[in-house]
Each structure stands twice: as C-alpha cells, then as structure tokens.
Amino acid sequence: MSDVTGRQREYLAPGVSTYYTDPLVLTRGDGRRVTDDMGRSYLDFFGGILTVSIGHAHPAVTAAVSEQAARLVHTSTLYVTEPMVDLAERLAAITPGKLKKSFFTTSGTEANETAITMAQLATGNQEVVTLRHSYSGRSQVGMGLTGQANWKLAGSGMSLPIRQAHNAYCYRCPFQKTPDTCGLECAKDLDDFIRTSTSGRLAAFLAEPIQGVGGFITPPPAFFQETVAIARKYGALFIDDEVQTGFGRTGKAFGIDHYGVHPDLMTFAKGLANGLPIGATIATDEVANAYQGPTISTFGGNPLSMRAALATLDVMERENLTEAARIRGNQLRQGLEDLSDRFPILGDVRGKGLMQGLEIVLKDKKPAPDLAAELLEEAQKRGLLVGKGGLYGNVIRIAPPLTVTANEVTEALEVLGETLQSLYGTHSELAAVPSTRIQYQD
Ligand code: PMP
Numbered sequence: 001m002s003d004v005t006g007r008q009r010e011y012l013a014p015g016v017s018t019y020y021t022d023p024l025v026l027t028r029g030d031g032r033r034v035t036d037d038m039g040r041s042y043l044d045f046f047g048g049i050l051t052v053s054i055g056h057a058h059p060a061v062t063a064a065v066s067e068q069a070a071r072l073v074h075t076s077t078l079y080v081t082e083p084m085v086d087l088a089e090r091l092a093a094i095t096p097g098k099l100k101k102s103f104f105t106t107s108g109t110e111a112n113e114t115a116i117t118m119a120q121l122a123t124g125n126q127e128v129v130t131l132r133h134s135y136s137g138r139s140q141v142g143m144g145l146t147g148q149a150n151w152k153l154a155g156s157g158m159s160l161p162i163r164q165a166h167n168a169y170c171y172r173c174p175f176q177k178t179p180d181t182c183g184l185e186c187a188k189d190l191d192d193f194i195r196t197s198t199s200g201r202l203a204a205f206l207a208e209p210i211q212g213v214g215g216f217i218t219p220p221p222a223f224f225q226e227t228v229a230i231a232r233k234y235g236a237l238f239i240d241d242e243v244q245t246g247f248g249r250t251g252k253a254f255g256i257d258h259y260g261v262h263p264d265l266m267t268f269a270k271g272l273a274n275g276l277p278i279g280a281t282i283a284t285d286e287v288a289n290a291y292q293g294p295t296i297s298t299f300g301g302n303p304l305s306m307r308a309a310l311a312t313l314d315v316m317e318r319e320n321l322t323e324a325a326r327i328r329g330n331q332l333r334q335g336l337e338d339l340s341d342r343f344p345i346l347g348d349v350r351g352k353g354l355m356q357g358l359e360i361v362l363k364d365k366k367p368a369p370d371l372a373a374e375l376l377e378e379a380q381k382r383g384l385l386v387g388k389g390g391l392y393g394n395v396i397r398i399a400p401p402l403t404v405t406a407n408e409v410t411e412a413l414e415v416l417g418e419t420l421q422s423l424y425g426t427h428s429e430l431a432a433v434p435s436t437r438i439q440y441q442d
Contacts, residue, residue, distance in 0.1 A: 029056025053271030064311035083306035097262030101288035104301035108269030109137025111279035122290035135213030168219035187226035205231035209255030212244035215390030216357030251326030251353030329353035367392035
C-alpha cells in the first residue's frame with residue numbers, strides 16, 4: 001500500500017470510494033494512457049470515467065487553460081466573461097431543435113437540478129418522472145431522480161415528487177418479451193404509470209438516452225418517440241441527460257440523435273471540458289426565460305472550464321471524432337461480440353459507439369457482481385482500466401477517449417481476452433454457463 005493510500009484511509013471520508021482493493025494512485029496521463037505512483041502504465045478504457053473525451057493532457061486544452069489561467073481565473077456569474085458567452089453560442093449551434101440558452105454549473109448533478117427547476121418554473125407543475133436504473137447525481141434531487149436503491153443513501157430524495165417508470169432493459173425485460181416482438185410494452189406502460197402514480201400534471205420527464213451508471217442499458221429505436229409523446233400529454237418537458245452520451249460518444253453528436261426526438265432541455269458535464277469541472281443546462285428560449293434567477297452557482301461558467309470546453313469542441317470538430325467514435329465503436333463492438341461467443345459469462349453486449357457494456361452472468365442470467373469485480377481487478381493487473389456499473393454491479397463499462405486508435409482497441413480486446421481466459425482457468429464451473437445473448441434491433 002502506498003503512502004498516499006494510507007493517508008487517504010485516514011483523512012478522506014469513506015464516501016470518497018475508489019475502485020480496486022489496492023486503490024490506484026494516478027500521477028500522470030497522456031492520451032489514452034495513465035501512470036500510477038509505482039510507474040506502471042495503463043490503457044485507460046474508461047476515459048477517467050468518461051471525463052477525458054479527447055484524451056489525457058491534450059495539448060490544445062492545456063494551452064487554452066494555461067493561457068486563460070495567466071489572464072483571468074475567475075470572477076463569478078455576477079460579471080460576464082467572453083468564454084462563457086462563446087460556449088453558450090457554440091452549444092446553441094450544435095444542439096438539436098430550438099435549444100438556445102445555456103446555464104453553466106460545475107457538475108452534472110447541478111445541471112440536472114437546474115433543468116428540473118427550469119421545467120418546474122416553465123410548466124408551473126412540480127412532479128417529475130424518470131426511469132428505473134437511471135442515475136442523475138448525488139445531491140438530494142439527484143438521488144431522488146436516480147432509479148437505483150444503492151445510490152439513494154438513507155432514503156435521500158425519496159420524499160420529492162419524483163417517480164421511476166419502466167426503462168427498456170431488453171436483456172431483462174420485465175414483460176418477458178424479446179425486442180423484435182415486444183411492441184414496446186415498457187414504453188406504452190408509461191401512460192398507465194403516470195395516471196396511477198402521479199397527479200397527471202408533470203413538470204418533466206428526464207432520461208439518459210443510454211443509461212450510464214445503470215450499466216449502459218440501451219433502449220430500442222422507438223422508445224423515446226413513444227415515451228416522450230406520452231409524457232408531453234401530461235404537460236412534461238423532456239429533459240435529455242447527455243452527461244455520458246453527449247458530444248460524439250455514441251457515434252452521433254448526441255445520444256438522443258439515435259432516437260429522432262428533440263428535447264426541451266439537455267444537460268451536459270463530464271467530457272465536455274476534457275476533465276475540468278463543468279455542467280451545462282441548455283433549454284429553448286421559452287423554457288430558459290422562465291428561470292429569471294437568482295443564479296445557483298458561483299463557479300458556473302468560470303473561464304477556465306469554458307476555455308477547456310471550447311478547446312475540446314474545436315478538437316472534436318477538427319478531427320471529426322464523432323465519426324471516429326462510430327468507426328472505433330464498431331471495431332470494439334465486433335471484438336466484444338467475438339469474446340462473448342468464446343466466453344458466455346458475457347451475457348449481453350450493448351451500447352453504441354465508444355460506450356459499450358458487458359453484462360457478466362452465470363446460468364439463467366444470474367448477475368455475477370463478484371466475477372465482474374474480479375474481471376476489473378484482473379484487467380488492471382494486465383494494464384487495462386475499465387469501469388463497472390449496473391443495479392446488480394455486474395456490468396463492465398467500456399468507454400475510452402474518442403481519440404482511441406485501432407491498435408489500442410485491439411490491445412484492449414486482447415487484454416480482455418486474456419483476463420477472461422484467466423477467470424475461466426480459476427473458476428471451472430464457468431465452462432457450463434450457456435450463452436444468453438439477445439439480438440437488438442438497430
Ligand atoms: N447524469 C449522469 C447520466 C451521470 O452519469 C452523472 C455522473 N455519473 C451525473 C448526471 C452527475 O454528474 P456529476 O458527477 O458531474 O455531478
């Protein structure tokens with residue numbers, strides 16, 4: 001155990017939880033690789049939890065942030081700075097539909113809180129519907145929006161007027177249907193759900209196009225057309241949480257672009273500023289104008305994060321990283337499907353672009369969180385960082401920076417193959433697990 005980990009245990013609250021039995025102490029990042037305090041190098045296929053969208057220590061971001069730091073670090077939202085206006089204008093240009101006015105914060109949690117407040121002010125309604133298996137943040141409202149018990153600590157947020165409807169979890173369909181013949185029962189259920197579990201006067205329907213922390217659960221193509229139309233009948237504005245799926249990650253500009261729906265509000269964070277703290281809520285003119293203040297965030301829109309985001313978006317555009325994510329995503333997906341043919345404990349391979357999940361299961365799709373944890377540790381020992389998630393803790397999440405190369409994808413797939421082989425070597429019972437993979441419509 002390093003000195004840093006020892007001091008971490010003494011001085012950091014245990015709520016600051018980390019991966020790995022011997023926590024990783026990172027000291028450097030460069031492109032898709034990070035180095036720990038023992039000098040070991042790792043291929044980062046979780047992108048620092050999807051925050052370093054264009055790779056670690058990208059020179060364009062470093063230059064923009066250094067230049068800004070030497071000039072003006074921070075005032076507050078009481079004064080205007082040009083980078084904040086520049087980024088707002090840029091977001092209006094690249095987001096779909098009539099989304100136009102932005103509100104900046106420093107995290108995705110605050111971005112979602114802002115979106116909820118805006119929707120409540122714009123509609124005059126209070127109630128919100130989100131989806132099971134969702135994740136929206138760890139404040140009281142964030143936990144209230146979240147559809148997973150393990151994030152609702154001590155029942156936080158439970159008393160808020162927020163309810164969770166069915167998501168489209170095709171691998172574990174609550175209606176025992178398959179995606180090709182289901183008739184989208186999960187989406188249609190929303191109508192009855194709203195009529196039985198709310199007052200029928202909604203402020204918002206908030207959802208992630210692909211559920212991130214929930215385990216990269218990916219709905220079928222018509223899911224959002226169906227659910228958003230139902231929610232709007234009851235007055236709801238549609239808040240699209242793009243914190244994980246935004247800015248090219250899924251092979252399209254935004255996750256919701258796969259679903260042909262225009263949101264009334266969108267929220268962003270994580271990769272937008274390539275690692276600097278940022279949150280953003282963008283809304284139509286009408287919705288944004290309903291929120292006349294006061295502003296909620298001292299550091300929201302700070303010029304360092306704004307410049308980092310502008311530089312990140314420049315690189316994404318210049319290097320056409322959305323298309324790169326689609327191409328590298330296909331390579332990754334193909335490789336993962338090949339692995340799941342060899343290793344049936346990979347019960348489900350799902351996601352889009354460079355956001356791919358592997359559900360680790362035993363016989364009869366029994367979730368295998370211990371195996372997933374072992375896989376995470378074993379991959380790290382072999383020099384590969386991946387993520388974990390899902391309500392049952394049995395989903396491996398793979399999301400490298402969008403700048404990842406073909407060789408790096410091949411390298412990661414090789415390490416995953418070796419890791420799985422070693423698990424099969426130490427757990428003989430795994431050989432008897434039958435394949436349970438399902439086919440998705442796309
Ligand atoms: N929404 C989604 C979809 C997220 O994945 C997260 C973070 N995991 C958040 C909101 C909250 O963002 P933050 O941690 O920046 O507050």
